Amino acid sequence: xxxxxxxxxxxxxxxxxxxxxxxxxxxxxxxxxxxxxxxxxxxxxxxxxxxxxxxxxxxxxxxxxxxxxxxxxxxxxxxxxxxxxxxxxxxxxxxxxxxxxxxxxxxxxxxxxxxxxxxxxxxxxxxxxxxxxxxxxxxxxxxxxxxxxxxxxxxxxxxxxxxxxxxxxxxxxxxxxxxxxxxxxxxxxxxxxxxxxxxxxxxxxxxxxxxxxxxxxxxxxxxxxxxxxxxxxxxxxxxxxxxxxxxx
Numbered sequence: 001x002x003x004x005x006x007x008x009x010x011x012x013x014x015x016x017x018x019x020x021x022x023x024x025x026x027x028x029x030x031x032x033x034x035x036x037x038x039x040x041x042x043x044x045x046x047x048x049x050x051x052x053x054x055x056x057x058x059x060x061x062x063x064x065x066x067x068x069x070x071x072x073x074x075x076x077x078x079x080x081x082x083x084x085x086x087x088x089x090x091x092x093x094x095x096x097x098x099x100x101x102x103x104x105x106x107x108x109x110x111x112x113x114x115x116x117x118x119x120x121x122x123x124x125x126x127x128x129x130x131x132x133x134x135x136x137x138x139x140x141x142x143x144x145x146x147x148x149x150x151x152x153x154x155x156x157x158x159x160x161x162x163x164x165x166x167x168x169x170x171x172x173x174x175x176x177x178x179x180x181x182x183x184x185x186x187x188x189x190x191x192x193x194x195x196x197x198x199x200x201x202x203x204x205x206x207x208x209x210x211x212x213x214x215x216x217x218x219x220x221x222x223x224x225x226x227x228x229x230x231x232x233x234x235x236x237x238x239x240x241x242x243x244x245x246x247x248x
Contacts, residue, residue: 042156
């Protein structure tokens, strides 16, 4: 019988090494794929739970009225606070009834009064635009969340041992924005929401930090929101309280 030569043995070792490398690569691919599928399934499950929670909670909120206090700070100066009674109208939008007395008319001559009135009108118009922008984020829209998920624009950032998962949406309402929702996976409730977005000009940055609380029946509500519009040196702090069920 012919004995294997050194070349034959060398080739056999190479073949063995190649097979081992191929098996190892296959194992790594299979494990990575399994982990990726598991992560994808976890993400899909979290987004689905979040959408369901938001939809159900909005229905419950429609059964309440509450008081909203707003403090506006412009260029570091606090403006007179305002207070409104709020509730959802038939169109699904929040209706606000002012409870604060109207501000006094501006003092000074006609020219000064016109300048002040013009600035107030400009600020009112700007705040209206900001309100329209932020309505795309608060409350989070289930359809927009689903679109972001399908576009691969959603990621998870779990906080170990806290029960809170941060669900991060990018390009959610407009290109380059980001919305981060802190979601309690056990209670199925939002605990916080942070938005980084902008007005028409990307340099006109608008940020929003929202904290949530719960009513005795577990209805989740916005307890406080802090809006910062850096280009206008504007900060708006809104606090909601005294939630009362509507008369049936």
